[in-house]
Amino acid sequence: xxxxxxxxxxxxxxxxxxxxxxxxxxxxxxxxxxxxxxxxxxxxxxxxxxxxxxxxxxxxxxxxxxxxxxxxxxxxxxxxxxxxxxxxxxxxxxxxxxxxxxxxxxxxxxxxxxxxxxxxxxxxxxxxxxxxxxxxxxxxxxxxxxxxxxxxxxxxxxxxxxxxxxxxxxxxxxxxxxxxxxxxxxxxxxxxxxxxxxxxxxxxxxxxxxxxxxxxxxxxxxxxxxxxxxxxxxxxxxxxxxxxxxxxxxxxxxxxxxxxxxxxxxxxxxxxxxxxxxxxxxxxxxxxxxxxxxxxxxxxxxxxxxxxxxxxxxxxxxxxxxxxxxxxxxxxxxxxxxxxxxxxxxxxxxxxxxxxxxxxxxxxxxxxxxxx
Ligand SMILES: Nc1ncnc2c1ncn2[C@@H]1O[C@H](COP(=O)(O)OP(=O)(O)OP(=O)(O)O)[C@@H](O)[C@H]1O
Numbered sequence: 018x019x020x021x022x023x024x025x026x027x028x029x030x031x032x033x034x035x036x037x038x039x040x041x042x043x044x045x046x047x048x049x050x051x052x053x054x055x056x057x058x059x060x061x062x063x064x065x066x067x068x069x070x071x072x073x074x075x076x077x078x079x080x081x082x083x084x085x086x087x088x089x090x091x092x093x094x095x096x097x098x099x100x101x102x103x104x105x106x107x108x109x110x111x112x113x114x115x116x117x118x119x120x121x122x123x124x125x126x127x128x129x130x131x132x133x134x135x136x137x138x139x140x141x142x143x144x145x146x147x148x149x150x151x152x153x154x155x156x157x158x159x160x161x162x163x164x165x166x167x168x169x170x171x172x173x174x175x176x177x178x179x180x181x182x183x184x185x186x187x188x189x190x191x192x193x194x195x196x197x198x199x200x201x202x203x204x205x206x207x208x209x210x211x212x213x214x215x216x217x218x219x220x221x222x223x224x225x226x227x228x229x230x231x232x233x234x235x236x237x238x239x240x241x242x243x244x245x246x247x248x249x250x251x252x253x254x255x256x257x258x259x260x261x262x263x264x265x266x267x268x269x270x271x272x273x274x275x276x277x278x279x280x281x282x283x284x285x286x287x288x289x290x291x292x293x294x295x296x297x298x299x300x301x302x303x304x305x306x307x308x309x310x311x312x313x314x315x316x317x318x319x320x321x322x323x324x325x326x327x328x329x330x331x332x333x334x335x336x337x338x339x340x341x342x343x344x345x346x347x348x349x350x351x352x353x354x355x356x357x358x359x360x361x362x363x364x365x366x367x368x369x370x371x372x373x374x375x376x377x378x379x380x381x382x383x384x385x386x387x388x389x
Contacts, residue, residue: 076101087284087325095292102289106277107142113263115275118149121229125220126154126175126183128168131235133175133297134286135278139233140179153227154179157219158187159212160195164303171298178296186223188215192385200304208304214384218376221272229272236276239283239317242331247313254340261335270377282328 073092074082080094086101093101109115116122124139126132136154143150156172159165169185176183189195192215200208224232244260259265264275278286290297320327370376371383378384 084288087282087288087321088329090325098285099289099292102281102285103138103141103145106138106281107146109263109280110142110148110277113275115233115264115277116148116150116231119151120149120231121151121153121227123153123155123184123220123224123227123229123232124181125232125234126156126172127235128156128171128175128298129235130290130295130297130299131237131278131283131286133171133235133295134290135233135235136175136179136181137293137295138289139277140181152179152181153229154181154183155220155223155227155229155232156183156185157216157223158185158189159216160188160197161303162197164300167300168298171296174296184223184227186219186226188219191215191219191222196304205304211384211387212304218383218385220274221270224272231273231275233275233277235278235286237278237281237283237286238328238332239314241276241279241335242328243310243313243317245331245335246317247310250309250313254338257335257338258340261332279332280329 072081074080074094074097075092076097077094080096082092083095084098085092086098122139124132124136126136136152139150139152142148143152154172154176156169158169172183172185175181187195196208196212196215199211220232224230241261245257248254248256248260261279263277263279264273266273289295317328317331320331324330369378369380371378371386372381373386374383376383376385
């Protein structure tokens, strides 16, 4: 008896719909199921054609295999897949010593698949292995009507489903404008870059408001590998090492950030959400064209389809990447650099503060204050 696993990622630019087909089921939040009829006009990115799966799970040897693991093509049953996925995250957490007992941890919750699965897995592992963590959902409302308001509704349902407190911090409260207002004034170009900077600050401020000094986000292995490729393609080699760090802590900032899904494949996160029937939101942001990142993403997906280990191999390459010190000349050039957008970078990269808002920044005026 054979099972067939279909794994497609669907992206519909017109509807901003991102969904997945797994086991002939279109995985997307329920209110959006009606949009299925548009799938024919969508760009269907083939992730992996129908795969024949052998009868028995290669781990338990007793249940029927229902899938091939995207990471290593192992044939697994649903129960073993869920167990092995959770175990790998637990191994990452313990190997990297991400948390300490009694710590309060804020989960950056956008309502999307990655952070929803992160909340579910963190809750499961915290209870199973008695990490002793106090977990809180922290959401940033960027003020994007038709996108963030809908995804926040999902996070509010997650609050009840996982029994975790939820804190929502908005750009409006912090900066007195919304992303919709910014885009209306400045246009869509670079909106992602600015929004990313604002969100980072907002997550820090939200965590500090709660007295929390550790945030976890749902960045996964695909995100990490994509960023390594992106930096390589842009010649921005200085960022590669940092882009694969599992934990980051800007000098001067009391808030640490960690990525427990650093080695988790995006496809496996989708499968986990599917098998555990998690409630998440699947629409793409109104303002996310991300042209060049999209190119790096397509390149990564093509590499993955030829060689599934490519994602982990790229991360490993990033981890081993070290820039040769260039000595005095490099430091001298770094003392003051005028960037294309007119901002000035100071030689002392860490610990600088924005002259307007006083928040940490490598420039005299941080990106959050530039448009104001
Ligand atoms: N508005 C937000 N509020 C809180 N956390 C956020 C928000 N947006 C993003 N994050 C955090 O940053 C991570 C990466 O965000 P990104 O925008 O790349 O979304 P993503 O890869 O689609 O993740 P997700 O599926 O969780 O939305 C998320 O998994 C989440 O932990």
